[in-house]
Amino acid sequence: MTDTIQEPRASEAAEESRVRPGGKTLALTRIALSLVFLWPALDKTFGLGYATPSGQAWIDGKSPTSGYLMGQEGTFGSLFSGMSGNALVDVLFIGGMAAVGVALLLGIGMRLAAFGATCLMGMLYLSAMPLANNPVMDEHLVYVVLAIALAASRAGDTLGFGAKWGDLGLVRSMPWLK
Numbered sequence: 001m002t003d004t005i006q007e008p009r010a011s012e013a014a015e016e017s018r019v020r021p022g023g024k025t026l027a028l029t030r031i032a033l034s035l036v037f038l039w040p041a042l043d044k045t046f047g048l049g050y051a052t053p054s055g056q057a058w059i060d061g062k063s064p065t066s067g068y069l070m071g072q073e074g075t076f077g078s079l080f081s082g083m084s085g086n087a088l089v090d091v092l093f094i095g096g097m098a099a100v101g102v103a104l105l106l107g108i109g110m111r112l113a114a115f116g117a118t119c120l121m122g123m124l125y126l127s128a129m130p131l132a133n134n135p136v137m138d139e140h141l142v143y144v145v146l147a148i149a150l151a152a153s154r155a156g157d158t159l160g161f162g163a164k165w166g167d168l169g170l171v172r173s174m175p176w177l178k
Contacts, residue, residue, distance in 0.1 A: 020158070027159035030104050030150045036143060037117070038101030041094050064090050068127075075129040096120050100147075107160015110151035111178050117147035 020026075043050050044064035047057025058064045069084035083089045096116055103113035125140035156162025162178075171177045 020153075023155070023158035026150060026153055026155035027107070029146070030107060030155045030160065033117075033143065033146055033150065034101045034104035036101075037097045037104065037120075041097040041101060045094060058090065058094060063087075065093050072127045074127070076126050080123075080127040093120070104147070104150070104156075107156025107158075107162040108165040109177060110154070110156045110162060111176055114147040114151035118144050121147075 040051065042048065043052045043057075045058045046052075047054045047060060052064070052067075056062045056067075063085040065083065066085040069080045072080045097120060100113050100116040100120065103109040103116075121140040121143045125138060125144075128138065128140070131138050150156075154162060156165070165171055166178050
């Protein structure tokens with residue numbers, strides 16, 4: 001019986017930096033999803049004239065949540081309309097949308113971004129109950145599943161700063177920050 005010499009394995013760092021199959025596609029998907037979160041934050045803050053008309057923006061003193069939440073009449077309509085116009089809800093909504101969008105765009109804090117996306121989109125899903133076109137699924141749940149899949153696949157490492165973010169001492173000591 002002869003001993004065989006095994007080839008040395010690639011270092012973990014080299015393996016981590018290698019682009020995974022589908023990595024660029026997932027990275028582009030991550031960047032596209034970031035715009036789903038960033039755009040409403042920008043439009044509702046500055047009234048860019050799309051969903052939020054000029055003069056009706058948050059910087060104009062208007063509530064970014066009142067228009068949508070006041071119009072909800074479904075199962076949880078009274079709960080969500082009661083939240084509309086609340087300054088804390090406005091800050092959490094716009095801040096959350098912006099933070100999730102920036103994290104996805106940069107590819108950092110993907111676990112936190114997936115958690116934030118789940119909270120935000122889960123609330124929007126519940127606010128729309130019952131669903132008009134499909135009794136179970138709508139785009140909000142698709143965004144939740146997509147954000148979780150992007151975090152699980154480490155999509156922030158490709159075309160993003162996820163790998164460098166993960167090397168930070170604070171992030172290594174608190175893996176939930178990945």
